[in-house]
Amino acid sequence: MSKLNQKVDSHDCLIQIVRNNLVVSNESKYINCSALEESGSINLNIEVLESDIATRINLQALRDSYINLNIEISLLKGARLEVLDESEYSKGSEIKINSELKQGSSFELYRLNKFNQSTENKYYHTCNLSRNCVFKDFNFTNGSKQMTNETIISLAHEHAKYIGSGVVITNSTNCNNTLKINHIAPSAISDCSFKAVSRGNAAVTFNGKISVDENCSNTVSNQISKGLIMDEESKVNLIPKLEINNDDVVCSHGAASGKPDENVLFYLTSRGISRKDAEKIYIQGFLGEYIYKIDNAQMQAKAKQFISQNA
Amino acid sequence: MLEIKKLSVSVEKNKILDNLDLTIGSGEVHAIMGPNGSGKSTIAHTLAGNPNYNVDSGQALFNGKDLFELDPSERSLEGLFLAFQYPIELPGVSNASYLKQILNVHRKYEGKDPIDAAEFLKILKEKSNRLNIPMEMHSRFVNTGFSGGEKKKNEVLQMDFLNPSLVIMDETDSGLDVDALRQTSEAVNQLRSSDRSFIIITHYLRLLEYIEPDYVHVFQDGKIVESGDKKLAHKIDKEGYAT
Ligand SMILES: Nc1ncnc2c1ncn2[C@@H]1O[C@H](COP(=O)(O)OP(=O)(O)O)[C@@H](O)[C@H]1O
Ligand SMILES: [Mg+2]
Numbered sequence: 008m009s010k011l012n013q014k015v016d017s018h019d020c021l022i023q024i025v026r027n028n029l030v031v032s033n034e035s036k037y038i039n040c041s042a043l044e045e046s047g048s049i050n051l052n053i054e055v056l057e058s059d060i061a062t063r064i065n066l067q068a069l070r071d072s073y074i075n076l077n078i079e080i081s082l083l084k085g086a087r088l089e090v091l092d093e094s095e096y097s098k099g100s101e102i103k104i105n106s107e108l109k110q111g112s113s114f115e116l117y118r119l120n121k122f123n124q125s126t127e128n129k130y131y132h133t134c135n136l137s138r139n140c141v142f143k144d145f146n147f148t149n150g151s152k153q154m155t156n157e158t159i160i161s162l163a164h165e166h167a168k169y170i171g172s173g174v175v176i177t178n179s180t181n182c183n184n185t186l187k188i189n190h191i192a193p194s195a196i197s198d199c200s201f202k203a204v205s206r207g208n209a210a211v212t213f214n215g216k217i218s219v220d221e222n223c224s225n226t227v228s229n230q231i232s233k234g235l236i237m238d239e240e241s242k243v244n245l246i247p248k249l250e251i252n253n254d255d256v257v258c259s260h261g262a263a264s265g266k267p268d269e270n271v272l273f274y275l276t277s278r279g280i281s282r283k284d285a286e287k288i289y290i291q292g293f294l295g296e297y298i299y300k301i302d303n304a305q306m307q308a309k310a311k312q313f314i315s316q317n318a
Numbered sequence: 319m320l321e322i323k324k325l326s327v328s329v330e331k332n333k334i335l336d337n338l339d340l341t342i343g344s345g346e347v348h349a350i351m352g353p354n355g356s357g358k359s360t361i362a363h364t365l366a367g368n369p370n371y372n373v374d375s376g377q378a379l380f381n382g383k384d385l386f387e388l389d390p391s392e393r394s395l396e397g398l399f400l401a402f403q404y405p406i407e408l409p410g411v412s413n414a415s416y417l418k419q420i421l422n423v424h425r426k427y428e429g430k431d432p433i434d435a436a437e438f439l440k441i442l443k444e445k446s447n448r449l450n451i452p453m454e455m456h457s458r459f460v461n462t463g464f465s466g467g468e469k470k471k472n473e474v475l476q477m478d479f480l481n482p483s484l485v486i487m488d489e490t491d492s493g494l495d496v497d498a499l500r501q502t503s504e505a506v507n508q509l510r511s512s513d514r515s516f517i518i519i520t521h522y523l524r525l526l527e528y529i530e531p532d533y534v535h536v537f538q539d540g541k542i543v544e545s546g547d548k549k550l551a552h553k554i555d556k557e558g559y560a561t
Contacts, residue, residue: 273368273390274408276367279394281423289408291410292409
């Protein structure tokens, strides 16, 4: 069992899970972290205070064993937090995040995970947004044998905004994704896209549920899900569900999956690109379509790199 | 350069090309004219290797190689280029990155290193300028949301990048306004040389007034029904295809 509690003057914060320990370095003065490890599970508490510059946490799982991580995130009024996780979780993982965004706070989460092909990985995130909060949630995953992603968003007060983008590249993966958006308060915005590339006998499911409560006038909610099926053995199942109980709602949704367009592949090959590379470019295009939604330039570059390395 | 012998092609069991013969020498410009549905695009796509078009019989030799033994990418690398009548949209990939990739795959085939970023930008500016293409277009996704004219110019730009020995232009002039037609024709004329041949498919004399053909062929029902020189194009312009 280990316990950490430290404060350092910097906006960048590195949290490393090393062996049976957890190391927090360069801790920002705007952030309080404490961690407790108990019987293989790590409980991490992150509290962020208001500052004009965002605090960025780089989360690195270096431990060569199954990672069981519970994270409690609390953004105090006006606080700003960016979290980047590029870990590979070589032995599998189960991550549970519970985040609470107080008024006017902003949270950006970037998960760019290439999982070991033989592992099982689970991810659960419950996020509660108060008035004028923004949560930008970008998830890019590739690999693992069995994968579960579940995100539940509550837009609990007026002018809360969620922008979410899920990109899943699978090779022989059984991958279940759930995104629930609950519009509980009026004048909130949700905008989410989900894209999956399914190949090598993979099965991808996306359950996208949007519910808008009776009192939620002036709601804007968009959801789009698309699946690209690269071979005969692979599957994509997109299940959008809308429960809208208010008339004053601007809502768009769409779901489509299919094989690559042969006309596009022919166009690319007619320029000298091999069939294999044409498929790769096609996948990059498919996944890159919404990348401009990442307005953080550094993270957009990371996402582009992730796509080109994993397509 | 290209020798087509007794070529028959079908699409979804419908016979489109019927025993077609056509020989194109080095440096020659051949115009193909003909009514809608006569098989002009079919010949273009068959030569480029579109899998929707089935070669039932016949042969095509391209610089001595059996064209139908090569897959579409090999045909391109060997120097064949098709400017599409309907260029394809590729969302999610910027035009600049696309152009760089197609250039580099050809450079690799020629044993050259990938082009460096500054050099690419310089060439891109130079070639775009010649076609009056704004640089802004290259940050957009390939052909996606491009106007008809922009798509056609982008085809000519790709041709310019890939330096082909046989160019097939499938109604490149349709969708271009007068200025754009002149600019693209000038760009094409600059690329004319004794070791580069062109097949120009068009409905209109106006293109052939800019790019002067050595031969004109009239297509009807998947066959060449008449061949001649530039005067034939004038005759068709006046009298139509009716025989
Ligand atoms: N993909 C296709 N499926 C079915 N028929 C086709 C297809 N492409 C072309 N055709 C048919 O082949 C004939 C020739 O078409 P095309 O070569 O495109 O003519 P052109 O370019 O001279 O207008 C037409 O009758 C057209 O309907
Ligand atoms: Mg045509």
